[in-house]
Amino acid sequence: MLGPSSATTSLVTLQSTRDAALHFNLLSLPHEAPYLNMTWTLHTPWHFFALLNAITMLQFLLAGVIPAAPNEFQVFIQQSLHVSSTDSAFYFGVLETALLAIYCLATLVVGHLSQTVRPFSLILAGLVLWVVSAAASGVARPAGSFYLLLLGRMGTGVAEATFRVLALPLIDRFTPPSMRSLWMGMYYAGISLASGVAYVFGAHTARTLGWDWSFYLCAMAMLPFLVVTYACIPSTCDVNRPLQVEKSKTESRSTRDLAVVLTSPVFLLSVAGISAINFTLQAMLTFAPSMLIGLDVFSDEWSAMAFGGLVMVAGIVGPPLGGALLDRATSFDASDSTRCVAACYQRLFFVAGSTLAGAVSLALLLAHVSPIVFLVAGFGFFGGMFATFGSTSTSLLLSVPPHLRGLAMGVGLLLQNALGNVPGPIVLGALKSWLAPGCGSDVVDGRDRVSLACGNAANTHGLYVLWGIMVLWMAWALVAWPLAYVAAKRVAKQDESMLDHMTLLETSYIQVGVETH
Known part of the structure; x- marks a missing residue:
């Protein structure tokens, strides 16, 4: 039997090995x-x-x-x-x-x-x-x-x-x-x-x-x-x-690995939410500049530049902000299960704030306020969207075992494109042709410009409706991501129960060693 000192040493060694697997230190490698x-x-x-x-x-x-x-x-x-x-x-x-x-x-x-x-x-x-x-x-x-x-x-x-x-x-x-x-x-x-x-x-x-x-x-x-x-x-x-596992565990069949990824509730619900956001984002990037011209917010010369600058600044500020907040929230415990739960929780606030800012931007368009005021609301709208990207990537990575994370990213990117990036501009383009048929392009003095007919009441109303649809589509994320948070908490509790069981087992070995000694 193990004595108290050797049992304690074994426990410390086991815990150190576990910590090494969780916190892979690049600097310790040759x-x-x-x-x-x-x-x-x-x-x-x-x-x-x-x-x-x-x-x-x-x-x-x-x-x-x-x-x-x-x-x-x-x-x-x-x-x-x-x-x-x-x-x-x-x-x-x-x-x-x-x-x-x-x-x-x-x-x-x-x-x-x-x-x-x-x-x-x-x-x-x-x-x-x-x-x-x-x-x-x-x-x-x-x-x-x-x-x-x-x-x-x-x-x-x-x-x-x-x-x-x-x-x-x-x-x-x-x-x-x-x-x-x-x-x-x-x-x-x-x-x-x-x-x-x-x-x-x-x-x-x-x-x-x-x-x-x-x-x-x-x-x-x-x-x-x-x-x-x-x-x-x-x-x-x-x-x-990070650390090699047994070869027999890494050579599982493709269908089995794919099934593990596609049966993870956190993975599927995270993909569903980010696909809805990408749907709106790609549709906005495609049509918003011309829509803002039709709604007389910006001129032909400034619309693309102003909107592009807005999106770029929001994209530079939003993701690091979200990442810094997530790191701070998990500073007490950087384990995978804790980070996954925190990521699923944090993005709820960003997507809710983004949707609210999008609704405010529509109200500002209807009120014909200053373009500067509209840009402020737009910054909140796009900044909130971009701030969810890092936390969603974290949840995708941590929703599957480590050796399947590359596959999870591949499947996740495929689904995001199939459900969000690709259909977004197509669907909204068809809706734009139906709701605002007069908002096409005409060649004036050798340059492409938004048709003058876009300014009439019927087409303007159609553009307002289209903007509202793009904002409202993000509600799918508000449905999917709370469910992902619940699923992540359930997985974390299962991991905690397993860790408690291992700790109890290790403690029993120590007690047996003490009694024998």
Whole structure:
């Protein structure tokens, strides 16, 4: 039998091992580079976060190049395919649809591969594909080939999926426990900043150097990060999860793993809520600038700039704020179950505040108040939406076992696109044509402008109704997320009961050892 000292030592050792598994410390690992014998490797959490964030921002910068220069790309389509200006709009849409479709399919495949293939090995392959695809997209212009551009866009879609599925699980793994949510919020803020800069970068480059140089410059800018990923990642960090588990546990079948993800109530309800928010957000990003012109809030010249600036600032402020608050709420206990419950709880306040601010923005539109006052309400509306992104990503990651988190992110991204990002603009576009049929575009002095007929009473009323529908759609999140919170609390109680049982078992061993001694 164990004596009191040896039993206590065993208990402390067991607890230390458990703590090590919960709080993976990157700094405690050796830092040999796996591919080249280089003297410098990534050896702090900040290094990894900076690498992942920089790659993400470059990818979003490139993704916004085509929407930022629609006229230049439509002229290219007309010349390369020999189609009319009317038909070129269809092929312009094909470029974006193909990117999104291949991205959705690739997220599921990458999520499955993430269980068996080392994460940075997958990222490296994706970066190589991304650089080649970006360069091919640029070459399409001098080659006069629309299909080369299309192929390049599809390649970047696969590459983006390879990175997007893995980035958040890696950030959650490498970040210090007390700052996980804040860093995740900073990750989303970087996305918002890059998306805003993309419009300026893409439009300016297309007018000065030619749109092909947007692709060349992005490809060249990615090369240093590709080299770092290839040569400077410690071999002990390029593993499928924080601490390796038994091989027999990691090689479960795809259908079984997928079933685990899709039967998690917290996962499904979290996806349902964030899909509703993405539905509204993408619809707003697509139609709000023209709607604000039709409602006489902003002029043609200022509407897109004012609205784009509003969204960018809200996207930069909202996610870090939400992350900092979540870290503070879990400072006493950074265990996975506690963080999941706190994330599900916190986002309820943000989505409720965002919905309220959206309703206020509609009231302000009806009251014809100053545009500045409207922008303040709009900041609350979009800031609240963006603040839910980090907490929702946290709940998605922590709703499944660690070895399934890559798959969970892949499935989650697929469902968010299928239920939110893709149908949002389509459904609201159809409703806009029905509710405000006079709010199309006319060519005036060689420029596209909102039709003058949009200002009549019937069309204006339709725009008000449309704005209300976009705000009201977020109510689905107000339904799904309270249920997710209840489910997360139930899981946490089960985990607590299991921990209490283990503690009781360990205590009994100590007591037996004491009595024997």
